[in-house]
Amino acid sequence: MQFTNLKHKSEPKALNNLPKVNFVGNCRSLTKPKNKVHGFTLIEAMVTIAIAGIALAIAIPGLSSFTLQMRVDNEVSEIQRLLMTTRNAAINSGVQATLCPLAADDTCAANNNWAGRIGVVTDNVLIKEREAIEQGDVLQFAFDQVVYAPSGQLANNNIGAFSYCPKGKNEFSRAVILALSGRTHLSSDINSDGRDQDRNNNNIFCP
16 A cells, blocks of 8 residues: 655645634633833923923013014004095095094094094094004004095195004004005114114104
8 A cells, every 4th residue: 555645735824923822721812912002201201391391481472572563563554444445435425534533423533542443434424443452552643633635635734654552562663654645655664673664764653
């Protein structure tokens, strides 16, 4: 009788990747490789917190200045828009239009409290208003009203600058400069000293 030699066949490679089987008594349990848990040590956490605190201390003053500058920019831009609205109202209606501080009955008040509520009035009708500025800030203009003629020019020759100064921060002050033609422009830092100047190179400030 002849016996044929049986060649040993290797197990498929896929079986090598299966989890090991441990026999405990009559039970089998599958064992999986343990994952190593990673984390921060106390020293690493303390260093991270210290670095974050230093970065925050450096950033806060700059953020405060940026926020203040944005507020001033928004205020002077709003004043410029009100002046443009007044001018356009006079041109479109064919009658004079006035920008002035407002009284309780929405007519022009006989004062130059520009920090309070101001508005555009034509034919004794209020067509646009702006609420009072933030308490402590200053808005100055030498006259109690700006009157536009239907031609778009100033009817009362009240040329000058609306100066806006945030409380205690004159270096952030800006202005809307008003010409006899009725046109306006915003102040800018002409001499690169970090402050805005008018066309005569004078710093914008509120005495």
